[in-house]
Structures are given as C-alpha cells and as structure tokens.
C-alpha cells in the first residue's frame with residue numbers, strides 16, 4: 001500500500017535513478033548491507049507538476065538517499081511530467097549528486113553484452129530536449145556527466161570484477177517502444193558507443209537543479225547489425241544476473257561520497273547568454 005507522504009519532503013543529498021538492473025531486485029534491501037536502513041517505501045510527494053511516482057528513501061551511514069525506479073513509472077505515464085516531478089522533488093530535498101544505472105545496446109563492435117560502461121558524454125537523438133523546470137534556457141552542457149562521480153563509479157566497478165569495465169563511452173539517447181533499425185545503428189557508429197533511452201532529459205534536469213549526474217550502463221544487447229543472430233531473449237537475463245553487482249557498486253560509491261561539489265558542475269547551471277531575452281534563471 002502506498003504511504004501518503006505528500007508535502008513532507010525529506011532531506012537527501014544523493015539520489016539514485018534505477019534502471020532495469022536494480023528494478024529486478026528489492027534494491028537496496030536485498031543487498032544486505034548492515035549500514036543501509038530503509039526509511040520509507042512507495043513514498044509519493046506533491047509537486048507543482050503533479051504527484052511523484054513512488055520513491056524509496058534509505059539511510060546509508062550518515063547520508064540519506066532517494067531512489068526512483070525508471071521502469072516502474074515509465075509504462076503508461078508521461079515521461080516529461082514524471083521527470084519534472086522527480087527532479088523538482090530532488091531539488092527540494094537538497095539532492096546534489098545523482099547516480100543512474102541502466103541497460104543499453106552497443107553500436108561499438110568492441111563491446112559485448114555484460115560489459116559495463118561509465119558514460120562520458122551523450123548525443124541526444126530523443127524528442128525530449130525541451131523538458132525542464134521553470135525558466136531555465138541555454139543550459140551549458142559541458143561535462144554533463146560529472147567527472148568526479150564518474151571516477152567514483154569507475155573505481156567501484158573495477159573493484160568488483162565480474163565483467164569488463166569501460167571508463168568512457170558516448171551514450172546515444174533514442175526514443176521508443178522499439179530498438180533501432182540497422183541503418184540507424186550504422187549512422188550512430190563512429191559517433192557513439194552505446195544506445196539507450198534513459199539519459200535525457202535527466203542530464204538537463206540535473207544541470208538545472210545544480211546536481212552532479214553520472215551513470216553506470218550494462219550492455220544487454222548488440223545494436224541491429226553489429227553482430228548477426230543476436231537473440232533478444234538473453235537481454236533480461238543479463239539484468240537479473242548482474243543486478244547484484246550493479247547495486248553493490250552504487251552503494252560502494254555512496255559510501256565514499258561527500259556533500260562537496262568541487263567538480264564545477266553546480267556552477268555550470270547558470271545560463272550566461274541572453275538573460276534579457278529569456279529572463280533571470282533563479
């Protein structure tokens with residue numbers, strides 16, 4: 001049953017946007033970490049954009065962490081609205097660092113299913129470019145993926161060796177209820193390494209609220225035409241098999257994080273151009 005927690009917004013300095021990996025388990029409770037205490041499940045909060053999807057709140061050491069499950073709210077809902085609701089809440093809760101995880105396809109023939117990539121940049125091929133909170137235009141998307149958070153993810157992922165970890169890679173963001181055609185994959189080759197549907201508009205909203213953002217992505221399929229005869233039935237098994245490692249990596253990172261943002265991401269949130277035309281960015 002959903003607990004009604006509207007208008008009682010907790011403090012949380014860190015947020016996790018879960019993907020297909022952590023969705024397949026009772027994250028983070030299933031990982032049996034003694035320092036983790038679940039503070040609330042199925043928490044829904046009122047926002048100017050409507051009630052949020054259900055979130056989970058937990059404490060890890062001295063940090064409070066809000067988590068939402070992307071797939072849990074994607075089906076049948078308006079993704080733009082849900083993104084605004086969640087990031088409005090993150091801002092009000094004081095979230096400064098956001099970690100994401102998700103499943104992706106590969107367009108780079110050097111990568112294989114189960115490899116993990118800490119994305120270093122993105123190309124937005126989605127139709128979600130204009131999703132934001134109030135009044136922020138011309139956001140600077142330099143270091144959209146925080147170098148400090150990325151380094152923490154690399155360190156944590158490499159310390160739990162299971163599959164190959166790639167320290168950088170360009171994530172092409174697509175839209176769809178479908179994967180890409182061979183021609184689309186061929187077009188993306190040479191520009192991107194991995195394809196998924198879960199990085200935008202999140203990076204824009206993170207920048208808008210002045211939070212750092214970085215993600216750990218597990219390859220669950222070859223893009224069409226990269227390797228012939230790929231069987232998509234293997235896709236969800238990879239999520240299930242590797243969910244534990246993905247979740248542990250996220251918690252390992254959280255245990256090392258502090259509240260400081262010495263990376264400069266927070267300073268990049270102020271649009272510097274055309275203030276007179278577009279109005280102030282508070």
Ligand SMILES: CSC[C@H]1O[C@H](OP(=O)(O)O)[C@H](O)[C@@H]1O
Pocket residue numbers: 018019020021070071101102103104196197198
């Ligand atoms: C289940 S494969 C397609 C789906 O998986 C990824 O989502 P997530 O990042 O939440 O794991 C990808 O972006 C696609 O939307």
